[in-house]
Amino acid sequence: MRELEELTARNRELESEVIELRRMEAVxxxxxxxxxxxxxxxxxTDRFGTIEYVNRKFCxxxxxxxxxxxxxxxxxxxxxxxxxxxxxxxxxTILSGREWRGEFxxxxxxxxxxxxxxxxxxxAQSARGVR
Numbered sequence: 680m681r682e683l684e685e686l687t688a689r690n691r692e693l694e695s696e697v698i699e700l701r702r703m704e705a706v707x708x709x710x711x712x713x714x715x716x717x718x719x720x721x722x723x724t725d726r727f728g729t730i731e732y733v734n735r736k737f738c739x740x741x742x743x744x745x746x747x748x749x750x751x752x753x754x755x756x757x758x759x760x761x762x763x764x765x766x767x768x769x770x771x772t773i774l775s776g777r778e779w780r781g782e783f784x785x786x787x788x789x790x791x792x793x794x795x796x797x798x799x800x801x802x803a804q805s806a807r808g809v810r
Contacts, residue, residue, distance in 0.1 A: 742788035
């Protein structure tokens with residue numbers, strides 16, 4: 680009898696977890712649609728600068744496809760018009776968790792120039808502990 684009670688209690692816990700996971704999936708779908716269709720360029724890199732995600736607007740502005748950008752470093756957009764200290768300051772700022780504001784002078788795939796106004800760092804939460 681005790682075993683049945685324990686199984687019933689565990690089943691309720693699992694049902695609650697499934698409900699919460701479904702809720703989180705719905706939120707994730709909404710956020711994905713919002714970021715993908717944002718009128719603002721979005722590029723996400725890991726802490727080493729490897730591009731992990733670009734949205735449609737970023738591809739439209741730069742002329743690159745996601746396949747051409749994913750796994751690359753944003754330096755492929757580098758125009759050569761800004762000094763190396765500019766990039767050192769940028770990375771020092773965002774790796775410290777602060778927002779960087781300034782103006783990039785990037786070169787698109789077709790060679791034209793485009794500016795980018797800011798970088799907003801975020802630190803992804805580990806999957807453990809997120810409920």
